[in-house]
Amino acid sequence: xxxxxxxxxxxxxxxxxxxxxxxxxxxxxxxxxxxxxxxxxxxxxxxxxxxxxxxxxxxxxxxxxxxxxxxxxxxxxxxxxxxxxxxxxxxxxxxxxxxxxxxxxxxxxxxxxxxxxxxxxxxxxxxxxxxxxxxxxxxxxxxxxxxxxxxxxxxxxxxxxxxxxxxxxxxxxxxxxxxxxxxxxxxxxxxxxxxxxxxxxxxxxxxxxxxxxxxxxxxxxxxxxxxxxxxxxxxxxxxxxxxxxxxxxxxxxxxxxxxxxxxxxxxxxxxxxxxxxxxxxxxxxxxxxxxxxxxxxxxxxxxxxxxxxxxxxxxxxxxxxxxxxxxxxxxxxxxxxx
Amino acid sequence: xxxxxxxxxxxxxxxxxxxxxxxxxxxxxxxxxxxxxxxxxxxxxxxxxxxxxxxxxxxxxxxxxxxxxxxxxxxxxxxxxxxxxxxxxxxxxxxxxxxxxxxxxxxxxxxxxxxxxxxxxxxxxxxxxxxxxxxxxxxxxxxxxxxxxxxxxxxxxxxxxxxxxxxxxxxxxxxxxxxxxxxxxxxxxxxxxxxxxxxxxxxxxxxxxxxxxxxxxxxxxxxxxxxxxxxxxxxxxxxxxxxxxxxxxxxxxxxxxxxxxxxxxxxxxxxxxxxxxxxxxxxxxxxxxxxxxxxxxxxxxxxxxxxxxxxxxxxxxxxxxxxxxxxxxxxxxxxxxxxxxxxxxxxxxxxxxxxxxxxxxxxxxxxxxxxxxxxxxxxxxxxxxxxxxxxxxxxxxxxxxxxxxxxxxxxxxxxxxxxxxxxxxxxxxxxxxxxxxxxxxxxxxxxxxxxxxxxxxxxxxxxxxxxxxxxxxxxxxxxxxxxxxxxxxxxxxxxxxxxxx
Ligand code: SF4
Ligand code: SF4
Ligand code: SF4
Numbered sequence: 001x002x003x004x005x006x007x008x009x010x011x012x013x014x015x016x017x018x019x020x021x022x023x024x025x026x027x028x029x030x031x032x033x034x035x036x037x038x039x040x041x042x043x044x045x046x047x048x049x050x051x052x053x054x055x056x057x058x059x060x061x062x063x064x065x066x067x068x069x070x071x072x073x074x075x076x077x078x079x080x081x082x083x084x085x086x087x088x089x090x091x092x093x094x095x096x097x098x099x100x101x102x103x104x105x106x107x108x109x110x111x112x113x114x115x116x117x118x119x120x121x122x123x124x125x126x127x128x129x130x131x132x133x134x135x136x137x138x139x140x141x142x143x144x145x146x147x148x149x150x151x152x153x154x155x156x157x158x159x160x161x162x163x164x165x166x167x168x169x170x171x172x173x174x175x176x177x178x179x180x181x182x183x184x185x186x187x188x189x190x191x192x193x194x195x196x197x198x199x200x201x202x203x204x205x206x207x208x209x210x211x212x213x214x215x216x217x218x219x220x221x222x223x224x225x226x227x228x229x230x231x232x233x234x235x236x237x238x239x240x241x242x243x244x245x246x247x248x249x250x251x252x253x254x255x256x257x258x259x260x261x262x263x264x265x266x267x268x269x270x271x272x273x274x275x276x277x278x279x280x281x282x283x284x285x286x287x288x289x290x291x292x293x294x295x296x297x298x299x300x301x302x303x304x305x306x307x308x309x310x311x312x313x314x315x316x317x318x319x320x321x322x323x324x325x326x327x328x329x330x331x332x333x334x335x336x337x338x
Numbered sequence: 339x340x341x342x343x344x345x346x347x348x349x350x351x352x353x354x355x356x357x358x359x360x361x362x363x364x365x366x367x368x369x370x371x372x373x374x375x376x377x378x379x380x381x382x383x384x385x386x387x388x389x390x391x392x393x394x395x396x397x398x399x400x401x402x403x404x405x406x407x408x409x410x411x412x413x414x415x416x417x418x419x420x421x422x423x424x425x426x427x428x429x430x431x432x433x434x435x436x437x438x439x440x441x442x443x444x445x446x447x448x449x450x451x452x453x454x455x456x457x458x459x460x461x462x463x464x465x466x467x468x469x470x471x472x473x474x475x476x477x478x479x480x481x482x483x484x485x486x487x488x489x490x491x492x493x494x495x496x497x498x499x500x501x502x503x504x505x506x507x508x509x510x511x512x513x514x515x516x517x518x519x520x521x522x523x524x525x526x527x528x529x530x531x532x533x534x535x536x537x538x539x540x541x542x543x544x545x546x547x548x549x550x551x552x553x554x555x556x557x558x559x560x561x562x563x564x565x566x567x568x569x570x571x572x573x574x575x576x577x578x579x580x581x582x583x584x585x586x587x588x589x590x591x592x593x594x595x596x597x598x599x600x601x602x603x604x605x606x607x608x609x610x611x612x613x614x615x616x617x618x619x620x621x622x623x624x625x626x627x628x629x630x631x632x633x634x635x636x637x638x639x640x641x642x643x644x645x646x647x648x649x650x651x652x653x654x655x656x657x658x659x660x661x662x663x664x665x666x667x668x669x670x671x672x673x674x675x676x677x678x679x680x681x682x683x684x685x686x687x688x689x690x691x692x693x694x695x696x697x698x699x700x701x702x703x704x705x706x707x708x709x710x711x712x713x714x715x716x717x718x719x720x721x722x723x724x725x726x727x728x729x730x731x732x733x734x735x736x737x738x739x740x741x742x743x744x745x746x747x748x749x750x751x752x753x754x755x756x757x758x759x760x761x762x763x764x765x766x767x768x769x770x771x772x773x774x775x776x777x778x779x780x781x782x783x784x785x786x787x788x789x790x791x792x793x794x795x796x797x798x799x800x801x802x803x804x805x806x807x808x809x810x811x812x813x814x815x816x817x818x819x820x821x822x823x824x825x826x827x828x829x830x831x832x833x834x835x836x837x838x839x
Contacts, residue, residue: 185462186461186462188458188462188804188805188806188811188815189806189811189812189815190815190817191815191816191817191818192810192811192812192813192814192815193811195706195735195814195815195816196706196711196814198706199706199709199711199712200709224484224485225485225487226485230493237808239471239473240473240475241471252495253493253495255495256493256495256497257493258810259477259481259497259500260481260482260485260497260712262476262477262481262813263712263810263813263814265808265810265811266811267805267806267807267808267811268462268805268806269462269463269805287465287470287807289463
């Protein structure tokens, strides 16, 4: 699928954003570089780029670096330098630091984002990329020429920032390695989640809920090795009373997860879509305080805050339903599809 | 009379027009303040014995009594206040250490009262606790730092032992001996009914209360009173008492006169012998020694009970707590300098230790900085007075709170701060059977249940206001708090912003 459809879908959602941030994540877009981490960066100037490159070279090989192609449009202004680097951590470094390549890249990203002035990595997974800016999402899509990319999965988001100023890096999706999150809502557990996750080397610099949810996903999925379903029952944990009604085996598991990761329970209204290598997961808060609908057509699945957005992409959409609060909807690409 | 004469602190004012000479006040006052003068045919009183416990006031059927602060004063002096002068006279007369009870009454800042709680408006909906589930259940204990799976890839769901509480509040340690049998019975019954825990304190566990085991925390203090295998096995958890907020750094002393009958049996101390808890545990002179005691208690109970280590909040509390967290303890309990006591040297109670709010904030942050916050749970006590204090404590980072004084108030305590005399008119801090009888176990436990039920409603209400529907999402959620009237330094220690920021 090219980016054209998803840009279309954002148009009826215009009123749900206020022009202070829009963005997209696309999976499967860099087949020729699929074994390399694609770092997308905002850079203030050449100097920032140079120092970034130097830092990256300490631990990894840069196989390709280029400006991300954009179009000029009056709707998007004040753009920074936008670059992508395809990198691969050096084996010798991995061996000496006793890290795997994901951890090595994640740490480099964390360092750049927290310590380097004028440089910000906003995407860093393999064969995927995030494209975002300050503006309305449909304009952001046009700006990044997304119709030129082919992906097996797309996510998109328009922001209505309430508690943080509009900033390029603050737009969604928010990404770390292969995980990208778009999120709608404002979570009330933010500081409980943040202060817990920061124990494990993450630094929340943006004061956005989405950032903390992305780190939670990375921590639970990559570092702890939970499955997507297990992660969903941590962040949108079922109520104790619901757990009590499950069969014994399920009960044991849910109690365990809820007790161990109690500080990663996310409360307040949210609907999130987590993009990962090979699929998507959509999840609502456990009270379902935010809307979310899912629909299907042929081999495609559509998820959106409103049915209207789906109808624009696929007027003949079938099996439309609203998943229950806390019920994860997991979509995986059929094997061998990419 | 003479140089040591201290004019009575309180004035007992009887409205003679109302008084019917029913002599109820005479029966109610164990201090012997009220006496019927059969010659004059009216009530007279010796105010010098009054401690202002309000017992007679509450029970006078004619509403004829009130107790007022006496207005006979020394010449005013901002430096030498009246209490200081009186205490000095007492010591000059007796040569002894001054004793007091209950928590530090001095004018130190109460940080709880300088912290304000958030609520949702517009961008984030508040949640109606009457319509939506609102969860207050907590589990205290060590959580593993990594999950494990079996060969089939299924999660291994075994956890180290945990205490389950229906709400994040427990009754703190009060020993049988310092409080009455009936007071213990009230606490135990209420804890069971509420699905929380009470704490035996260091006086052992009366045989009648083993049935409340699941809701009991058994304490092991430096005197080791009443400690034996069945005792350790009896409770939901074992607490090692290293210190107490009201008297950090010193031990305890229950005079032989109070070691009678049941108390003697429960403490396993011969009748009439003083029960002395040494200041340190004589087998703990370092953090490694604490580790050994933690592990011996775990071994003794087959690793089925979480071990709590209770310490007083003192200057270096963050480092101390970090040491405890690494000693194998499952839970750390911190007692602030305003915590209550049955008896403590006045100077220590009033001058040693630090406020629990600051201690809690410092410890929680330190454990997070070291990445070990999930390895231990944190309980805080030392003047938690209301559901709002509970909310603030949880948002600062506590897993649960201990309440002592608040629980005694529910039982009728009027904070006369005379527990050390053993003549508590409310049947709480006494072993006199006539006085103990006054505390009805059924009524008392019901009042505790009422209090906790009310707090729980309020906690849910405030959580709903913040848009939080589970207490877990409030733990350490300091963005929900703002300070008012504090210095930058105080805010930095508490880890919160000032109101308006
Ligand atoms: S209880 Fe009241 S009415 Fe009765 S003797 Fe005392 S003061 Fe008088
Ligand atoms: S000690 Fe208590 S009961 Fe006795 S007179 Fe004073 S207030 Fe009344
Ligand atoms: S427990 Fe009894 S003696 Fe102690 S302060 Fe309360 S009322 Fe007074």
